[in-house]
Amino acid sequence: MIVNGKHYRTIWPNPENRTEIIIVDQRKLPHLFVTETLRTVEDAITAIKEMHVRGAGLIGITAGYGIYLAALAAPDNCFDKCIKKNSTELGNSRPTARNLKWAVERVCRAMETVNTPEQKRKIAFQEANNIADEDVFFCRQIGKHGLEIIRKIRNQKKGKTVNILTHCNAGWLAFADYGSATAPIYAARDAGINIHVWVDETRPWNQGAKLTAWELQQEKIDNTLICDNTGGHLMQHGLVDLVIVGTDRTTHTGDVANKIGTYLKALAAYDNNIPFYVALPSSTIDWTLDNGMEIPIEQRTGEEITTITGMDNNNSISTISLAADGTQAANYSFDITPARLITGLITERGIVAAEKNAIHNLFPEGGQI
Numbered sequence: 001m002i003v004n005g006k007h008y009r010t011i012w013p014n015p016e017n018r019t020e021i022i023i024v025d026q027r028k029l030p031h032l033f034v035t036e037t038l039r040t041v042e043d044a045i046t047a048i049k050e051m052h053v054r055g056a057g058l059i060g061i062t063a064g065y066g067i068y069l070a071a072l073a074a075p076d077n078c079f080d081k082c083i084k085k086n087s088t089e090l091g092n093s094r095p096t097a098r099n100l101k102w103a104v105e106r107v108c109r110a111m112e113t114v115n116t117p118e119q120k121r122k123i124a125f126q127e128a129n130n131i132a133d134e135d136v137f138f139c140r141q142i143g144k145h146g147l148e149i150i151r152k153i154r155n156q157k158k159g160k161t162v163n164i165l166t167h168c169n170a171g172w173l174a175f176a177d178y179g180s181a182t183a184p185i186y187a188a189r190d191a192g193i194n195i196h197v198w199v200d201e202t203r204p205w206n207q208g209a210k211l212t213a214w215e216l217q218q219e220k221i222d223n224t225l226i227c228d229n230t231g232g233h234l235m236q237h238g239l240v241d242l243v244i245v246g247t248d249r250t251t252h253t254g255d256v257a258n259k260i261g262t263y264l265k266a267l268a269a270y271d272n273n274i275p276f277y278v279a280l281p282s283s284t285i286d287w288t289l290d291n292g293m294e295i296p297i298e299q300r301t302g303e304e305i306t307t308i309t310g311m312d313n314n315n316s317i318s319t320i321s322l323a324a325d326g327t328q329a330a331n332y333s334f335d336i337t338p339a340r341l342i343t344g345l346i347t348e349r350g351i352v353a354a355e356k357n358a359i360h361n362l363f364p365e366g367g368q369i
């Protein structure tokens with residue numbers, strides 16, 4: 001994406017030394033666009049846990065580079081043991097997004113194909129770069145396929161603006177570039193289709209208010225921020241033509257884990273006969289779980305609910321309290337939308353029903369991805 005006139009990915013190796021990884025610190029957005037340098041696997045773990053980076057795709061890429069940073073630091077005489085320990089820690093840094101362990105496993109598998117620690121370091125770097133490049137390509141493909149859905153709706157509406165509702169941030173900031181849910185929107189804009197996006201604020205972390213609205217502004221996409229409870233009302237009044245969301249983990253049977261509140265949007269869309277699509281690269285598919293209810297749901301600190309963070313009048317980012325001292329808060333970060341509420345999955349290989357046979361037909365290699 002272009003920010004301040006320059007093209008950025010959300011993560012990249014420092015071109016000056018290739019031993020550091022640079023990220024955009026998402027905690028500071030939309031107020032400050034600042035980068036942070038990851039030098040160690042511990043830095044990568046902290047960045048994932050504390051949401052300097054977030055979003056399934058980007059968490060995965062960061063974990064892939066994290067293994068590379070671990071390989072750089074691992075002494076030759078206990079290389080494999082160190083990597084094993086670091087990969088377990090990285091893999092457990094957040095529980096819900098499938099891409100995290102997928103990327104860790106992929107880089108570790110690549111290292112197993114060579115012998116010496118030096119060769120392993122080299123191949124870890126290559127594989128982490130491959131994951132990032134592939135992510136960009138897959139998001140572009142998702143955009144291409146998703147565009148056809150938007151085009152069809154535009155034709156049905158005889159060229160009038162297509163209103164799309166999205167939840168959380170499955171955009172550029174959740175991947176290396178383009179995003180999953182936003183890719184069809186960007187493709188539609190490029191195809192000259194008039195688009196307007198309803199952006200759910202996405203309490204408690206406010207990914208919609210802080211990230212998606214900002215991201216769409218950078219891309220000059222007409223958008224309106226709404227509070228999380230507004231979507232149903234808009235749908236009842238014919239103001240939403242289509243819902244597109246991302247996902248952190250999707251079972252091979254089509255159940256979708258996504259940011260808390262997604263399920264309620266899917267129910268409202270179903271009740272109002274509005275198409276509800278989920279955009280995802282295949283790295284998000286969990287080939288082992290048959291039922292979405294088995295997906296581990298992250299519970300974060302209640303402080304994210306009892307407080308709110310933003311920029312104050314002195315231009316400093318600060319956190320203020322919303323609730324009375326001692327208020328008990330339960331912060332479930334994700335929920336499950338059952339396959340039956342989903343119109344289709346937009347993947348890099350095309351659009352597919354949220355259904356086991358259809359998913360396996362499109363990805364016959366399944367768990368080998």
Ligand code: MRU
Nearest residue numbers: 054055056168169170246247259
């Ligand atoms: O807690 P986060 O911000 O890492 O949650 C991830 C999300 O933004 C998801 O809800 C998103 O839609 C899927 S990530 C591509």
